Amino acid sequence: xxxxxxxxxxxxxxxxxxxxxxxxxxxxxxxxxxxxxxxxxxxxxxxxxxxxxxxxxxxxxxxxxxxxxxxxxxxxxxxxxxxxxxxxxxxxxxxxxxxxxxxxxxxxxxxxxxxxxxxxxxxxxxxxxxxxxxxxxxxxxxxxxxxxxxxxxxxxxxxxxxxxxxxxxxxxxxxxxxxxxxxxxxxxxxxxxxxxxxxxxxxxxxxxxxxxxxxxxxxxxxxxxxxxxxxxxxxxxxxxxxxxxxxxxxxxxxxxxxxxxxxxxxxxxxxxxxxxxxxxxxxxxxxxxxxxxxxxxxxxxxxxxxxxxxxxxxxxxxxxxxxxxxxxxxxxxxxxxxxxxxxxxxxxxxxxxxxxxxxxxxxxxxxxxxxxxxxxxxxxxxxxxxxxxxxxxxxxxxxxxxxxxxxxxxxxxxxxxxxxxxxxxxxxxxxxxxxxxxxxxxxxxx
Amino acid sequence: xxxxxxxxxxxxxxxxxxxxxxxxxxxxxxxxxxxxxxxxxxxxxxxxxxxxxxxxxxxxxxxxxxxxxxxxxxxxxxxxxxxxxxxxxxxxxxxxxxxxxxxxxxxxxxxxxxxxxxxxxxxxxxxxxxxxxxxxxxxxxxxxxxxxxxxxxxxx
Numbered sequence: 001x002x003x004x005x006x007x008x009x010x011x012x013x014x015x016x017x018x019x020x021x022x023x024x025x026x027x028x029x030x031x032x033x034x035x036x037x038x039x040x041x042x043x044x045x046x047x048x049x050x051x052x053x054x055x056x057x058x059x060x061x062x063x064x065x066x067x068x069x070x071x072x073x074x075x076x077x078x079x080x081x082x083x084x085x086x087x088x089x090x091x092x093x094x095x096x097x098x099x100x101x102x103x104x105x106x107x108x109x110x111x112x113x114x115x116x117x118x119x120x121x122x123x124x125x126x127x128x129x130x131x132x133x134x135x136x137x138x139x140x141x142x143x144x145x146x147x148x149x150x151x152x153x154x155x156x157x158x159x160x161x162x163x164x165x166x167x168x169x170x171x172x173x174x175x176x177x178x179x180x181x182x183x184x185x186x187x188x189x190x191x192x193x194x195x196x197x198x199x200x201x202x203x204x205x206x207x208x209x210x211x212x213x214x215x216x217x218x219x220x221x222x223x224x225x226x227x228x229x230x231x232x233x234x235x236x237x238x239x240x241x242x243x244x245x246x247x248x249x250x251x252x253x254x255x256x257x258x259x260x261x262x263x264x265x266x267x268x269x270x271x272x273x274x275x276x277x278x279x280x281x282x283x284x285x286x287x288x289x290x291x292x293x294x295x296x297x298x299x300x301x302x303x304x305x306x307x308x309x310x311x312x313x314x315x316x317x318x319x320x321x322x323x324x325x326x327x328x329x330x331x332x333x334x335x336x337x338x339x340x341x342x343x344x345x346x347x348x349x350x351x352x353x354x355x356x357x358x359x360x361x362x363x364x365x366x367x368x369x370x371x372x373x374x375x376x377x378x379x380x381x382x383x384x385x386x387x388x389x390x391x392x393x394x395x396x397x398x399x400x401x402x403x404x405x406x407x408x409x410x411x412x413x414x415x416x417x418x419x420x421x422x423x424x425x426x427x428x429x430x431x432x433x434x435x436x437x438x439x440x441x442x443x444x445x446x
Numbered sequence: 447x448x449x450x451x452x453x454x455x456x457x458x459x460x461x462x463x464x465x466x467x468x469x470x471x472x473x474x475x476x477x478x479x480x481x482x483x484x485x486x487x488x489x490x491x492x493x494x495x496x497x498x499x500x501x502x503x504x505x506x507x508x509x510x511x512x513x514x515x516x517x518x519x520x521x522x523x524x525x526x527x528x529x530x531x532x533x534x535x536x537x538x539x540x541x542x543x544x545x546x547x548x549x550x551x552x553x554x555x556x557x558x559x560x561x562x563x564x565x566x567x568x569x570x571x572x573x574x575x576x577x578x579x580x581x582x583x584x585x586x587x588x589x590x591x592x593x594x595x596x597x598x599x600x601x602x
Contacts, residue, residue, distance in 0.1 A: 034595055050593040051534050065594065068534040068566040072591035 002026055002077045002101060002316045006070045007041065009081030010060060011369045012386060013292075014041035017079045020308035029073045031066055033059035035377040040369045047073055054379045060084045063091050070100050077101035077315055079308070083381070086291040087114055103315040105270045105290045113272075113288040117160045117198050123274070123285050126262035131277065131284040133200035139185065141178045144199055148177055151201045157181055159188035160196035163287055165235020167191050170202055203284065205435040206277035208232065209244050210289075211259040212299045213272045214310050220320045221264040223256040224299050224307075225329050230436045231423070233346075238416075238439060239423065240295035241334040242302050245394065245432025246278065255283050260324070271296075271311050277436075294337070294386070297367060301333035301390040331390055332397040336405070336420040338368075338385040340376050343418040350378040354411035359404035363390040363397075376413060384415070398430060464490060523595060527579060527602040531592045535566035539588040547588075549599075553581045561599055564592065575601055 004027035007017045014030060018041060021028045030045035035054035042048045049069040052059035059065070061084060070078055078095050080086035086104065089111040095102040104110070113119045117136055124130045132151040137160055138144050148155045148171070157180050159167030167188045171180035181197065189195035212224040228244035229237045243252065259274045271292050276283040296307050305322070314320070340349045352375045358366040368385035370376075376384055389404055391397030402424045408417055423429050428438065467479050467490040478491040523530055531537075539547040539562050548560050555561065560572040561581075579601040586598050 049534060050595050052594045059594075064567055065534045069593070072534065072536060 002312060004029060004073070004075045004077075005103070005312070006031060006066070006073060006075035006078045007045070007081065008060070008066050008078050009084055009086075010036055010039060010041060010380065012367045012383070013081040013294075014039075015044065015369055016367055017081060017308055018044055020306055020312060023306075024309060024312060026312070029069065029075050031060075031069050033379070035379055038374070040371055040374070049073060054377065056084070056379065060380075063088070063094060066091075067094060067098060067100075070095075071098070075100065077103050077312075079103040079311070080291065082291050082294055087289070089114060101315050103270070103311050105268060105272060109266070109268055110290045113290045114163070115160055116158060116163060116287055117196070119288055120198075120285065122266065123262055123288065126265045127258060128262045128274065128285045129258075129276075129283050131200045131203070131286065134198045136198065137196040138181070138199050139195075139197075141181055144177055144181050145174055147199050148174060151199075154202040156200050156202040157184040157197050158200060159184065159192055159194070160198055161192035161194040162188060165232070168235075203277050203279045205437065206230075206279040206284075207244065207246050207434075208237075208275065208436050209247070209255075209278045209283070210273045210275040210293075211256055212293075212296070212307075213260060213263050213268070213274065214307070214314070214320060215263060215269045215272070216314045216320045217269050217317050218319045219264065219267075220323070221260050221268070222320060222322060222324050222327060223260040224303050224305065224327065225256060226252060227295055227298055229295060230434055231429075231439045232436055233439055233443065237295065237337065239334065239336050239420065240298055241332065241394075241397075242298040243329060243332065244278075251281070258283075270314050271307055294383070295335050297365060297386060297388040298333040298335045301365070301388060302329045302331060303327060304330065331392045332394040333388060333390045334397050334401050335386055335388040336401070337383050337416070338387060338408075338410075338420070339382040339416045340384045340413050341382050341416060342414040343416050343422075347414070348378070348382050349414035350376045350382075351413055352376075353413060355409055356411070357407070357409040358385075359387065359407035361400075361404070363400055364404045365389070370410065384410075384413075387420075394432065398424065460488075463488065522585070522597045525597070525600060527582070527600045528597050529561065529573065529575075529599045529601060531564060531594060531596040531598055532573070533564055533566060533571065534593050535564040535571070535591070537586045537588060537590050537592055537598070538563040538565060538570070539584070539586070543588075549581050549584075551581055551584055555579060555581060555601060561601070562586070573598065577601075 005021050006029040007014045018028050028045040030042045030048040031051045032042045033052055033054045051065040051069055052062050078100055085091040087110055089107040092102045092107040092110050112122055120130050134147050154170055154172040157169045169180040169184040171177040184197045185195040188197055207230040209226050209228055211226050215221040226244050227240050227242045229240045231239040273289045273293050275286050277286055300307055356370055356372040365388040370384055389397055389401040391400050405417055405421050428434050471479055480489040522528055548562055555575045557575055557577045559575045561575055562573050563570045564573055582602050583600040
């Protein structure tokens with residue numbers, strides 16, 4: 001059994017992981033930069049190691065320092081959280097080579113899904129529907145034109161080494177295609193170190209629907225339903241909900257089973273999420289995230305499972321305690337990502353928090369590293385809290401979320417709470433009638 | 447010197463119990479003892495103040511840093527001539543267990559002299575003096591783990 005876990009992350013997710021460890025009686029080691037000396041995850045952990053100065057490259061992305069911290073603290077395992085090194089196959093490999101358990105999938109699967117071209121090919125072979133497009137990388141404009149004529153315009157050019165919405169260009173006409181291909185490739189090389197790009201059909205009004213999976217080392221795989229993450233700004237999710245207002249039970253069961261069976265066929269282990277675009281009743285694979293996701297709490301609220309605990313159990317070689325037949329979805333959950341930024345201009349707003357009061361009551365959960373008097377450092381992600389609400393149905397959930405947002409006090413900084421309050425009043429959102437372009441259109445209309 | 451408070455349900459003050467607890471406090475060096483049964487409890491605390499290491503906490507006490515005592519770091523890391531660790535690792539004060547230490551207190555060093563080694567991932571990194579000076583304090587022992595920013599040595 002795992003007795004001590006080093007948490008290779010910061011902020012709310014570090015606390016999330018720490019809480020699961022505490023509840024399992026597992027010792028915790030926090031790592032932090034000098035900017036996070038007063039961070040809540042450092043204060044709550046049993047032990048802490050300062051790994052570097054504020055810049056992420058020297059601290060939270062510093063593989064050697066983090067591995068050494070694990071060695072000197074005698075940690076049995078490392079949980080990488082999300083972002084940072086969580087999908088760095090080299091790091092996962094290094095950790096395992098040092099005899100430390102990496103709480104996540106194998107480095108081979110991380111690598112497979114990290115390259116968006118091999119990912120697509122692998123899942124397609126396993127039976128997952130994919131977006132029509134090129135079979136592999138495309139660098140010849142003539143080939144791109146042929147593909148575009150075959151699958152139909154508009155098309156989107158994506159970086160093979162990219163992901164998370166970055167490094168993409170849309171071409172609406174064949175004339176735009178040559179430029180889009182060239183620019184996308186140059187940007188990709190600069191951003192991700194590889195100029196390899198592929199071509200896909202561009203969907204007009206899709207929803208972003210993703211399926212959560214859990215797989216153990218013994219061949220057992222379950223799906224935990226879907227999350228609808230269509231509310232995005234610049235490819236960054238703003239709000240997520242489970243279940244999706246767009247799916248009925250049979251659509252859910254079908255895509256859940258298709259995904260589950262494919263992931264089982266691939267021999268995957270640990271938590272993972274398969275992301276789809278959903279349009280006109282059809283699902284199209286876009287990518288797989290081989291880690292725990294930010295929005296995992298909405299799944300936890302409707303399934304009644306602790307996903308971090310499950311990841312730790314899987315890493316300790318225990319079999320999944322549940323089968324697909326045991327899984328029930330109860331009620332509805334919504335998560336609001338609260339960022340330290342101006343709700344309209346989106347200018348980042350780090351700084352010292354004055355009065356802090358988080359909402360409470362039945363069905364209200366706050367995952368955050370904030371506390372009164374804390375100073376939000378300027379070096380890291382602007383997300384400072386997640387407000388997650390559960391209700392017996394979507395309407396109750398919306399009422400509860402409106403109520404909870406009204407109670408939330410974070411003095412001293414600009415936050416996106418007013419933006420979420422605005423969303424609660426939008427008829428389209430209340431009706432569950434939105435796609436991945438909806439939020440940007442709403443904001444553009446200001 | 448000892449204070450006690452008890453829940454209102456306790457019918458009489460058990461002086462002997464209080465004295466016993468107070469004595470236990472002194473003998474063991476604890477700050478506070480709480481003892482109870484059924485519907486009453488008694489707490490005896492010593493008169494000493496409890497000093498929190500580091501800045502004021504809300505309710506969580508600071509965790510044990512894996513390496514050295516937190517409160518020393520607060521005082522010393524800005525000391526003139528203090529050399530702090532540029533990395534996480536294990537300190538070695540000599541190149542192997544049988545050779546003498548690179549430096550000892552009182553030695554004069556030139557810029558570029560090796561003061562100690564920090565090992566990480568089986569690689570030994572020499573920590574060198576940035577400028578010439580005299581070693582006035584060595585704060586680490588061979589084999590001790592250190593974190594980034596940890597005070598190592600003072601060269602004035």
